Amino acid sequence: MINIIGVGSCPSRGMDKGGVNDLESVVKCVQRAIDQAELMADCQISSVYLALSGKHISCQNEIGMVPISEEEVTQDDVENVVHTAKSVRVRDEHRVLHVIPQEYAIDYQEGIKTR
Structure with a gap:
């Protein structure tokens, strides 16, 4: 059984057509989503798995x-x-x-x- 205790989301920023065009904006967006998940779960997240795809990878x-x-x-x-x-x-x-x-x-x- 999987028990999800917190989630976070952020409108996509810094990406266009599947590629990163503004890394700083992507990082800020991911941090906002992490902050939301931590607040909801009442715990600190120590690691995140993030997957990006595109022609550049x-x-x-x-x-x-x-x-x-x-x-x-x-x-x-x-x-x-x-x-x-x-x-x-x-x-x-x-x-x-x-x-x-x-x-x-x-x-x-x-x-x-x-x-």
Whole structure:
């Protein structure tokens, strides 16, 4: 069961045809919606999931590989492979917003879970 305890909304500002044309206005609008939801729920919101789409946003999948000398994979190994995967060259007008590891493999054995 899902129990919704607070919601907030704001008329769309700073966006046109699905694209952001005024980031400051978008941020203010999102903050207004958060403030409303916090007031209704009588709690403080610590994180928000926000999705924006448009021609200016794209996704790409990359693979990172690093040699591992020890028997056990360490956190440093995981960080190194993520760093390798996100070190791809992007066009000058593009920026990497975030990296989301999808899966890990060891010796081509796929589907390794992290703890």
